[in-house]
Structure formats: C-alpha cells, structure tokens
Amino acid sequence: MTSALSLSTDDRPHQGLPEEVRSRLQERFQLVVPAAAGSSQRSTSSTDKTDPGERPKPAPAIVSLTQVEKIYPNGSAALRDATLTVNQGDFLFVTGPSGSGKSTLLKLLYGHERPTAGHVLVDNEPIAQLQGNRLAMMRRRIGIVFQDYKLIPRRTVAENVAFVLWAQGFTRKEIHRRLWPTLKMVGLQAKAQCFPDELSGGEQQRVSIARAVVNTPPLLLADEPTGNLDSDNSLQVIKILKKLNSIGITVIVTTHDEHLVRLSNHPVVQIKNGRIQSLWR
Numbered sequence: 504m505t506s507a508l509s510l511s512t513d514d515r516p517h518q519g520l521p522e523e524v525r526s527r528l529q530e531r532f533q534l535v536v537p538a539a540a541g542s543s544q545r546s547t548s549s550t551d552k553t554d555p556g557e558r559p560k561p562a563p564a565i566v567s568l569t570q571v572e573k574i575y576p577n578g579s580a581a582l583r584d585a586t587l588t589v590n591q592g593d594f595l596f597v598t599g600p601s602g603s604g605k606s607t608l609l610k611l612l613y614g615h616e617r618p619t620a621g622h623v624l625v626d627n628e629p630i631a632q633l634q635g636n637r638l639a640m641m642r643r644r645i646g647i648v649f650q651d652y653k654l655i656p657r658r659t660v661a662e663n664v665a666f667v668l669w670a671q672g673f674t675r676k677e678i679h680r681r682l683w684p685t686l687k688m689v690g691l692q693a694k695a696q697c698f699p700d701e702l703s704g705g706e707q708q709r710v711s712i713a714r715a716v717v718n719t720p721p722l723l724l725a726d727e728p729t730g731n732l733d734s735d736n737s738l739q740v741i742k743i744l745k746k747l748n749s750i751g752i753t754v755i756v757t758t759h760d761e762h763l764v765r766l767s768n769h770p771v772v773q774i775k776n777g778r779i780q781s782l783w784r
C-alpha cells in the first residue's frame with residue numbers, strides 16, 4: 504500500500520532525535536533499525552524493513568497477550584480471548600468502534616488494569632503481577648500519550664517535560680541535555696516557556712509526546728492521540744510517532760480515524776466487542 508505518511512521527506516530515519524536517545528536505545532536493545540519479520544500468527548512484525556535477500560531475524564516480543572479477558576467489576580466485558588504479539592520495533596494501529604476495548608487494551612499494557620483471565624507480558628514481565636517499586640520501574644519504560652494531553656496547567660512546556668526526568672532522579676545536567684533535543688524533535692523549542700493554555704491543541708499534544716519519550720522508553724502507547732486534532736495536526740502527530748518508531752521505539756496507537764490508518768502502511772488490529780477481529784498491513 505502506498506502511504507502518504509511513509510513518503511514524507513520528514514520521515515528520514517534518525518532525523519532530529521537526540522544522539523543519546525539513539526545510543527541508549529541501541530545499547531539497551533542492540534537495535535540499529537526497527538526489528539522485523541519472523542512473526543507468529545498474530546504478530547505485527549513487518550518484513551519491509553529487511554534487506555532483500557537477507558534472512559530476517561525474528562525480533563523479540565515486547566508485548567504479548569495470551570487469551571486475555573477483561574471483565575470490569577460492573578460486568579462490562581471489555582476484552583475477550585485477546586491474543587496478540589507485538590515485536591520490538593513494530594508500529595501498530597489499534598482501531599475499532601467506541602467501547603470496543605481499545606483503551607482497555609492499553610490500560611492492561613501499562614498496568615492500570617489487570618486482566619480477569621489470560622496473560623499480559625510487557626518486555627517479558629507479567630505487568631499485572633508487578634507491584635510497588637517493580638511496577639514503577641516498569642512504567643518508566645513505557646511512554647504514554649492520552650487524547651486529552653494531561654499536562655500540568657501551571658507549569659511551562661519545558662517544566663512539563665523536565666518534570667518526568669526530575670521525578671526519576673535525573674541530574675540537572677542530564678535533564679538539560681535531554682530536554683532541548685526532545686523539544687526540538689517535536690518542534691516546540693520556541694514555545695518552551697509557554698504555559699499549556701497558551702498552546703494550540705496540536706502543540707499541547709506534541710508536548711505530551713515529548714514528555715512521554717524524554718526518558719527514552721522502549722515502548723510508547725498512545726490512546727487516541729489525534730482524537731481532538733484536525734487532520735493537519737493529526738498527520739503531524741503521526742509523523743512524530745513514526746519518527747520515534749524509526750529509531751527503534753515500539754509504538755502502539757489507538758484511533759477511530761480510518762483515514763489516518765489508510766494513509767499509513769503499518770499493521771492494524773481491529774477490535775470489535777472486545778474481540779480482536781483482524782490484522783492487516
């Protein structure tokens with residue numbers, strides 16, 4: 504499928520991201536380019552990033568759901584028999600009607616909810632069984648972006664992003680070293696001293712992406728990140744997510760926006776009534 508997004512000149516791999524982001528990812532995962540191929544039946548791995556003729560090496564799974572069921576205490580069945588593997592370096596869209604279970608899927612992945620049956624592994628850890636410090640440490644390895652941004656209103660853009668690093672005990676020097684390249688990557692250097700209410704919706708969403716990735720997590724989850732944005736801003740957000748994916752960050756994005764999905768050549772999972780219905784590229 505031809506993709507307007509993939510043809511964009513701004514999508515050159517490794518463009519605009521801090522050097523240390525790349526090197527840390529490479530150190531941690533020995534990743535130079537997004538992992539590819541060798542997937543299991545429902546794996547989202549793609550083969551289009553592998554040199555022709557080269558035997559593709561299976562990328563390790565970063566997310567694995569096995570026969571997952573989530574029934575909320577009020578009886579709402581949000582997910583049923585969900586089995587899915589997402590490999591390191593993948594970019595996956597999750598679509599489906601309102602109430603189908605998209606947000607629930609992401610909540611299980613960052614340990615906000617626990618499955619009522621089945622297994623959820625994130626980076627080989629059973630996240631639903633982690634508690635206290637182990638859960639907190641695992642969450643540092645997962646960047647999260649929400650539809651409604653969730654920025655701290657009385658803090659500037661720079662402070663909103665730096666806060667994550669400060670809370671994780673990074674030194675002032677390291678915060679400075681990471682902050683500016685990350686703001687540059689999302690095109691917000693000039694707005695660093697603005698407050699959230701001085702920004703457009705698209706700019707606020709880009710701050711929330713910067714905040715989610717400034718500590719270089721290997722996994723980024725975005726729940727309807729374009730839900731409040733017009734089509735230009737939506738494309739800009741997806742471009743940034745693709746850029747992050749190009750340096751090895753695994754990205755899982757939920758969206759209602761079929762148009763956005765069609766413009767991209769990434770794998771898609773569709774959820775209907777809590778069941779994973781189909782997967783296509």
Ligand SMILES: Nc1ncnc2c1ncn2[C@@H]1O[C@H](COP(=O)(O)OP(=O)(O)OP(=O)(O)O)[C@@H](O)[C@H]1O
Pocket residue numbers: 575576577579580581599600601602603604605606607608759
């Ligand atoms: N905390 C909760 N308690 C009870 N039921 C819930 C809870 N959260 C979600 N649900 C129910 O679980 C189902 C799936 O909800 P979920 O939020 O995952 O859907 P979604 O696909 O993200 O929808 P949307 O596109 O509207 O965001 C819905 O029927 C919803 O009412």
Ligand SMILES: [Mg+2]
Pocket residue numbers: 605606607726727
């Ligand atoms: Mg949702």
